[in-house]
Amino acid sequence: MDTEILNELTEELENMGQDTRSAEVWYALGGELYNAGHIAEAETAFRQAINLNPGDSQAWCDLGATLFVQNKFDESESAFKGALEHDEDDSHVWYNLGCVYNVTDRLDDAAIAFRRATELGPENVNAWVNLGVVLSTAGDAEGAENVLRRSIEMCPEHFVGWLNLIALLYREGRSKEAGDLHQKALEVIPNFDDFADNIKEYVENIDDTN
Numbered sequence: 219m220d221t222e223i224l225n226e227l228t229e230e231l232e233n234m235g236q237d238t239r240s241a242e243v244w245y246a247l248g249g250e251l252y253n254a255g256h257i258a259e260a261e262t263a264f265r266q267a268i269n270l271n272p273g274d275s276q277a278w279c280d281l282g283a284t285l286f287v288q289n290k291f292d293e294s295e296s297a298f299k300g301a302l303e304h305d306e307d308d309s310h311v312w313y314n315l316g317c318v319y320n321v322t323d324r325l326d327d328a329a330i331a332f333r334r335a336t337e338l339g340p341e342n343v344n345a346w347v348n349l350g351v352v353l354s355t356a357g358d359a360e361g362a363e364n365v366l367r368r369s370i371e372m373c374p375e376h377f378v379g380w381l382n383l384i385a386l387l388y389r390e391g392r393s394k395e396a397g398d399l400h401q402k403a404l405e406v407i408p409n410f411d412d413f414a415d416n417i418k419e420y421v422e423n424i425d426d427t428n
Contacts, residue, residue: 223262241271248277252284260284268300275304279311286318294318309339316348325356343373347382354386362386374406
């Protein structure tokens with residue numbers, strides 16, 4: 219923990235008449251700082267909240283998020299696992315842990331985490347989409363297609379689900395189906411072509427690997 223930042227935040231809270239011995243006060247401050255873009259300060263506040271109340275799974279989760287956006291992936295993983303020690307059935311935590319595994323190229327672990335997130339929170343469309351992306355990257359085209367189609371059925375306005383399924387179909391050499399799917403996406407999301415450059419980049423990357 220950054221002692222200098224901790225001292226500055228403690229002084230700030232005291233000046234506002236806040237109880238610096240309260241985990242809730244530090245947790246609330248962490249959220250405010252995070253939302254304001256003061257990530258290092260938010261990290262310190264969440265760490266102090268955990269020091270005062272180690273069993274707060276949400277504080278562990280939010281600490282993990284602050285570490286993740288700072289690319290401190292090992293520490294972020296530890297924080298999310300800390301959250302799971304106190305609440306192993308939190309879909310949001312499993313989703314975030316999957317994101318850590320994904321960016322560190324641990325695809326098998328990412329798939330397990332995202333799948334667990336979908337089991338605990340079937341309505342978590344981001345978990346479904348990311349599971350599909352991971353399965354696709356790992357070479358499980360059939361599994362990825364099924365998951366991505368489900369994500370689109372759940373949330374048709376979710377652009378990323380459409381984009382990744384279109385990319386998957388192109389990669390599988392199913393250009394006609396990909397084109398038809400693109401038209402369907404336009405029916406649901408009229409401004410879908412605003413993201414045409416993203417689609418072209420996906421297709422070009424696929425072509426480069428063939």
